[in-house]
Amino acid sequence: MLQGRNIHFCISERPIIGEVNIVVAPGELTAIIGPNGAGKSTLFKLLSGDLTCNRGEISYNGKHIAGFKSNQLAKVRAVMPQHSEVSFPFSSWEIVALGMINDPAAISDRDIQAVMEKLQVWHLRAQAYNMLSGGEKQRVQLARVLVQVWKKQAFPRFILLDEPVSSMDVALQHLVLDFMNELKQRNIGILMVLHDLSLVANYADQVIMMKQGEVMANGHVSEVFTNQNLESLYGYPIHVEKHHQGLGLLVHSLPIHHINQRINKAL
Amino acid sequence: MSVIHADIFLTKRKVQHLVLSGLSLILIALFLLSLSIGAFHISMSEVLGIIAGKLGFGTYEGSGAASQVLLGIRMPRVLMGIIIGGGLGLAGAALQGLFRNPLVEPGLIGVSTGGAFFAVVFIVFGAKVLSMTPLLSLIGLPLFAFCGGLMVTLIVYRIASHTGKTDVSVLILAGVAINALMGALIGLVLFYADDAALRNFTFWSLGDLGGSSWVKLLTAAVLMIPASVMVIRLYPQLNAMALGEREAFHMGVNIQYVKYVLFLSAAMIVGTAVSLSGTIGFVGLVVPHLIRLGFGADHRLVLSGSFLLGAILLSAADLLARNIVRPAELPIGIITALLGAPFFIYLIVNLKKIKL
Numbered sequence: 001m002l003q004g005r006n007i008h009f010c011i012s013e014r015p016i017i018g019e020v021n022i023v024v025a026p027g028e029l030t031a032i033i034g035p036n037g038a039g040k041s042t043l044f045k046l047l048s049g050d051l052t053c054n055r056g057e058i059s060y061n062g063k064h065i066a067g068f069k070s071n072q073l074a075k076v077r078a079v080m081p082q083h084s085e086v087s088f089p090f091s092s093w094e095i096v097a098l099g100m101i102n103d104p105a106a107i108s109d110r111d112i113q114a115v116m117e118k119l120q121v122w123h124l125r126a127q128a129y130n131m132l133s134g135g136e137k138q139r140v141q142l143a144r145v146l147v148q149v150w151k152k153q154a155f156p157r158f159i160l161l162d163e164p165v166s167s168m169d170v171a172l173q174h175l176v177l178d179f180m181n182e183l184k185q186r187n188i189g190i191l192m193v194l195h196d197l198s199l200v201a202n203y204a205d206q207v208i209m210m211k212q213g214e215v216m217a218n219g220h221v222s223e224v225f226t227n228q229n230l231e232s233l234y235g236y237p238i239h240v241e242k243h244h245q246g247l248g249l250l251v252h253s254l255p256i257h258h259i260n261q262r263i264n265k266a267l
Numbered sequence: 268m269s270v271i272h273a274d275i276f277l278t279k280r281k282v283q284h285l286v287l288s289g290l291s292l293i294l295i296a297l298f299l300l301s302l303s304i305g306a307f308h309i310s311m312s313e314v315l316g317i318i319a320g321k322l323g324f325g326t327y328e329g330s331g332a333a334s335q336v337l338l339g340i341r342m343p344r345v346l347m348g349i350i351i352g353g354g355l356g357l358a359g360a361a362l363q364g365l366f367r368n369p370l371v372e373p374g375l376i377g378v379s380t381g382g383a384f385f386a387v388v389f390i391v392f393g394a395k396v397l398s399m400t401p402l403l404s405l406i407g408l409p410l411f412a413f414c415g416g417l418m419v420t421l422i423v424y425r426i427a428s429h430t431g432k433t434d435v436s437v438l439i440l441a442g443v444a445i446n447a448l449m450g451a452l453i454g455l456v457l458f459y460a461d462d463a464a465l466r467n468f469t470f471w472s473l474g475d476l477g478g479s480s481w482v483k484l485l486t487a488a489v490l491m492i493p494a495s496v497m498v499i500r501l502y503p504q505l506n507a508m509a510l511g512e513r514e515a516f517h518m519g520v521n522i523q524y525v526k527y528v529l530f531l532s533a534a535m536i537v538g539t540a541v542s543l544s545g546t547i548g549f550v551g552l553v554v555p556h557l558i559r560l561g562f563g564a565d566h567r568l569v570l571s572g573s574f575l576l577g578a579i580l581l582s583a584a585d586l587l588a589r590n591i592v593r594p595a596e597l598p599i600g601i602i603t604a605l606l607g608a609p610f611f612i613y614l615i616v617n618l619k620k621i622k623l
Binding site: 048049050069070071072073074075077078079081084085086087088089090091094095098099101102103148 | 364368503506507510511513514516517518521522563564565
């Protein structure tokens with residue numbers, strides 16, 4: 001269990017995170033959504049250990065985050081930040097293999113290959129990472145993160161992903177999120193910052209809606225993904241519907257000029 | 268860019284071993300060549316004979332003069348070139364990894380001049396105080412230079428790095444400023460020095476392996492080899508840090524520890540090198556680059572490869588310095604700068620391409 005209790009964080013007296021409680025359970029995909037500047041990335045950094053909260057407590061599997069050494073923490077959680085630049089000409093394969101530096105014996109070359117094939121980057125293995133496109137870089141980084149927690153363990157592990165699919169095309173986004181669903185069965189809890197609401201609606205188990213540094217709503221997708229919640233979260237009309245064949249949810253928003261037309265008609 | 272990409276782990280390891288063995292062989296060949304060629308020529312068979320005799324197997328007795336030149340003067344000097352060249356190459360690679368930037372070099376960012384300033388201070392003011400204890404004056408000089416090098420490294424890092432990211436332009440400008448400051452301070456100290464110290468000024472600015480002796484070589488080995496081993500062992504951590512300090516922390520690297528070890532070791536290597544041979548520029552810049560360009564960025568190879576190639580480069584430079592204006596000698600820093608400065612310009616011009 002990844003748990004945050006009464007997390008508070010401020011930068012020079014200005015509160016970025018007000019008073020947040022959060023639980024990420026192993027075997028579940030938890031998505032954080034919210035408008036720009038809601039404090040999603042800050043919360044993400046607090047949970048991953050990059051920042052230390054001013055008040056409150058973050059714990060992994062019941063142990064306070066400050067009690068972990070960096071190598072112990074790396075066994076329990078892996079992190080994919082939004083952007084990573086590599087300063088030297090490393091190949092994609094080398095980047096992915098970095099995921100195992102904390103525990104080189106834990107994963108074989110064949111496993112690395114399997115992860116890279118699954119994410120469709122194995123053919124890029126010899127290419128310099130810095131030459132790849134945005135979506136390819138994201139998949140290579142994701143492969144690195146997965147390699148870190150690939151070996152099955154008795155204790156729950158967590159992966160924290162900050163907008164992991166933002167540069168990928170639709171097909172790849174589904175491929176990656178479907179892969180995440182598979183990973184849940186390895187006793188891994190996944191926390192993801194996502195902007196694409198239909199992906200959240202169809203893949204996430206739990207949703208945390210953040211607004212102005214606070215959790216506005218929090219719960220299972222089926223409970224919190226409502227028109228009202230989303231509209232008040234983003235300040236824009238958003239519609240959630242069941243797909244006409246009964247599978248999955250459709251989330252859509254109309255462009256401003258259509259909304260204006262509707263209002264004019266009503267008048 | 269002709270980076271050799273191995274398809275699987277094992278072939279990559281094999282290539283790395285091949286490269287390291289190749290570099291070692293070149294270094295050994297160059298070592299023997301350097302022992303043979305010089306103002307006083309000693310034939311290769313004599314060189315091998317004297318070494319074999321000294322090691323206790325073989326019956327060859329070289330002529331007295333050849334043996335004396337070889338063992339008393341030339342061999343400590345050539346070995347000193349190897350250890351200092353290797354150290355500078357390695358320190359360059361380590362600092363580049365630490366700053367996450369291919370333009371970092373002990374000379375360019377002012378670490379060498381910082382070390383030189385402290386060394387000059389020690390020579391001009393400290394030597395009189397410590398002349399009673401020979402051991403302290405022997406070790407004191409490199410240790411003083413180490414303090415200077417460490418101080419400058421920390422200052423430059425403080426100025427140029429924010430949250431694990433280094434700003435190149437700030438870094439280079441900080442280096443320019445610190446080099447100017449330290450140069451001025453060296454001049455100021457030398458103003459108070461006597462004539463003999465004054466004449467040695469070129470030694471500090473251009474580098475020289477001329478004064479090498481077995482005692483100095485031992486000092487260098489004792490101070491530089493442990494530091495070098497510490498750095499080389501950190502290759503996985505440096506690989507992780509190429510992704511960023513934050514990412515390295517996520518992967519389980521103890522960033523603070525790695526930074527401390529690298530700062531201390533690099534300053535120790537550069538400080539010792541500077542105190543014994545003056546500021547020899549550009550070795551730490553050129554060498555890691557050539558390794559990366561040829562064989563990829565994995566620090567497993569870059570670190571040990573930089574040591575070997577640095578040793579090769581400086582030995583070759585010293586061989587040239589001793590022989591092109593025979594019987595006089597060029598300061599070795601002139602040769603490394605003649606090779607290195609154009610390379611640095613090439614790097615600046617191509618920085619965009621390299622970083623991409």
